[in-house]
Amino acid sequence: xxxxxxxxxxxxxxxxxxxxxxxxxxxxxxxxxxxxxxxxxxxxxxxxxxxxxxxxxxxxxxxxxxxxxxxxxxxxxxxxxxxxxxxxxxxxxxxxxxxxxxxxxxxxxxxxxxxxxxxxxxxxxxxxxxxxxxxxxxxxxxxxxxxxxxxxxxxxxxxxxxxxxxxxxxxxxxxxxxxxxxxxxxxxxxxxxxxxxxxxxxxxxxxxxxxxxxxxxxxxxxxxxxxxxxxxxxxxxxxxxxxxxxxxxxxx
Numbered sequence: 001x002x003x004x005x006x007x008x009x010x011x012x013x014x015x016x017x018x019x020x021x022x023x024x025x026x027x028x029x030x031x032x033x034x035x036x037x038x039x040x041x042x043x044x045x046x047x048x049x050x051x052x053x054x055x056x057x058x059x060x061x062x063x064x065x066x067x068x069x070x071x072x073x074x075x076x077x078x079x080x081x082x083x084x085x086x087x088x089x090x091x092x093x094x095x096x097x098x099x100x101x102x103x104x105x106x107x108x109x110x111x112x113x114x115x116x117x118x119x120x121x122x123x124x125x126x127x128x129x130x131x132x133x134x135x136x137x138x139x140x141x142x143x144x145x146x147x148x149x150x151x152x153x154x155x156x157x158x159x160x161x162x163x164x165x166x167x168x169x170x171x172x173x174x175x176x177x178x179x180x181x182x183x184x185x186x187x188x189x190x191x192x193x194x195x196x197x198x199x200x201x202x203x204x205x206x207x208x209x210x211x212x213x214x215x216x217x218x219x220x221x222x223x224x225x226x227x228x229x230x231x232x233x234x235x236x237x238x239x240x241x242x243x244x245x246x247x248x249x250x251x252x
Contacts, residue, residue, distance in 0.1 A: 001219075002033070002163065003101060008158050011057050014086050018142060022181045022218075022243060023136060024222070027100070040092075040095045040144075041091050041153025042093055042251055043091070043092065043094075044091075044092050044249055044251040044252055045085050045090065045091055045092070045249070045250045045252065046088075046089075046090045046091075046092060046098065046100075046206075046247050046248070046249050046250075047087070047088070047089055047090075047244065047247065047248050047250070048087065048088040048089075048090070048208075048245045048248075049085075049086075049087055049246045049247075050084075050085065050086040050087065050104070050160075050210070050243040050244070050245050050248040051083075051084075051085055051242070051243055052083075052084050052090065052241060052242045052244060053070055053076075053082065053083060053084055053242055054081070054082060054083075054084040054106055054131060054239065054240075054241050055068070055076050055077060055079070055080070055081040055239070055240040055241070056077075056079040056080045056081070056239055057076065057077030057078065057079045057081075057238065057240065058077070058078065058079050058237070058238065059079045059080055059232075059233060059237045060078060060079050060080055061080050061110050061112055061127060061128065061163075061230070061232060062110075062112045062127060063080070064112055064230075065080075065110060065111075065112035066078045066079065066168050067078050067079075067081065068081025068082050068110050068237055069081070069082055069108070069109075069110040069111070070082065071083070073098075076099075080129065081110075082106050082108060082109055082110050083106065083107060083108045083109055084104055084105070084131070084241060084243065085104070085105060085106075086102060086103055086104035086105065086133075086243070087102070087103050088100060088101070088102045088137070088212055088217050088247075089101050089102075090137075090139070095141070095144070096141050096142060097138075097139070097140060097141070098138070098139040098141065098142060098151070098153075099136070099137070099138050099139075100132065100136070100137060101134075101135070101136055101137070102133070102134070102136070102155065102157070103132075103138050103210075104131075104132070104133045104134055104199075104241070105130070105131065105132045105133070105136050106130055106131045106243050109128040109129055109130045109164075110128060110129065111126055111128040112126065112127045113126050113168075118188065118220075119137075119184070124167065124168045125165050125166065125167060125168070125229070126165070126166045126168055127163065127164065127165050127166075127229075127232075128163075128164045129161060129162070129163050129164070129231065129232060130161070130162040130164065131159065131160075131161055132159070132160045132161075132162075133153070133156050133157060133158070133160075134155060134158055135154075135156055135157015135158065135190065136155065136156060136187070137153055137154065137155035137194070138153050138154055138155075138218070139151040139152070139153035139194075140152055140153060140175070143197075146197055146198065147199055147200045147201070148196050148198070149197065149200075150195075150196070150197045150199075151194075151195070151196050151198075152184070152193070152194065152195050153193065153194045153195075153196075154191070154192070154194065155190075155191070155192060155193075155194060155212065155214070156189070156190065156191040156192075157189070157190060158187065158188070158189055158190070158204075159187070159188050159189065159190045159218075160185060160186070160217055161185070161186040161187075161188075161218075161231065161233055162183050162185050162186075162188055162248050163183070163184045163185075163186070163229070163231045163232050163233075164181065165182045165183075165184070165225070165228075165229040166180060166181045166182075167180040167181070169171055174209070182227075182229055184222070184223045184224065184225060184227045184230060184231040185231070186218055186219065186222065186223065186231045186233055186234075187219075188216055188218035188219065189216070189217045190214045190215065190216050190217070190239070191214065191215060191217075191243070192212055192213045192214030192215060192239075193213055194210055194211065194212040194213075194214070195210070195211055196208055196209060196210035196211070196245070197209055198245065198247070204248055204250075205233070205247065205248060205249070206245075206246075206247045206249070207244070207245060207246055208244070208245040209242070209243070209244055209245065209246070210242070210245060211240075211242045212242070212244055213238075213239070213240055213241075213243040214237070214238075214239040214240075214241065215236060215237075215238060216233075216239055217236055218233055218234055218235055218236055218237070218239045219234060219235075220234055220235050221234070222234050235247045
């Protein structure tokens with residue numbers, strides 16, 4: 001037998017590619033339908049881990065430390081900015097609504113190593129500010145496109161801020177000033193809105209990204225130590241948060 005003419009081989013190749021592409025499209029469509037029928041349409045829980053940043057653009061930890069301490073020397077605004085980690089536990093009752101709880105904290109707070117003398121002459125101090133937020137959130141998920149989803153929502157809860165002052169020249173303080181480290185805690189409330197997107201790469205796992213804007217309501221009178229170190233946030237603050245999400249779905 002002779003060689004098959006090119007005018008026969010090329011159409012066959014194109015036909016094969018077309019069949020392969022169509023099969024892939026069918027697989028995606030089937031997976032999308034399976035995801036909708038098997039998981040999203042049924043009540044289930046979602047556990048999400050978050051890694052991102054918290055930004056207080058107008059609230060530096062001190063006049064000498066502005067812009068925060070994000071990785072690779074990144075500074076945002078003239079306030080504070082630092083890494084934030086957290087977890088979300090959500091119950092999805094319908095394809096378009098989720099409700100649950102969130103816990104967020106800053107594991108690597110910005111530090112001012114030249115804070116000053118506190119309230120007592122001769123004391124060299126460092127200062128940092130920790131954040132812990134615990135609250136509830138509600139998401140409305142109107143966008144469903146193949147394996148992508150998008151949501152808007154709201155969140156509210158309690159915020160705890162810890163201003164930590166540490167004496168670095170330990171031999172310079174005396175017993176009446178107490179321990180070399182002092183924590184001044186501020187407690188308040190937060191509320192705000194959020195937007196986010198997610199991509200499901202299996203029935204159980206998804207990745208996503210979220211942005212939140214919060215307003216903090218805080219006491220107007222700060223707590224102060226015996227030597228004059230005071231909490232650095234009062235009244236209120238505008239807060240921006242962004243993070244990458246990794247989630248796991250558990251059908252009920």
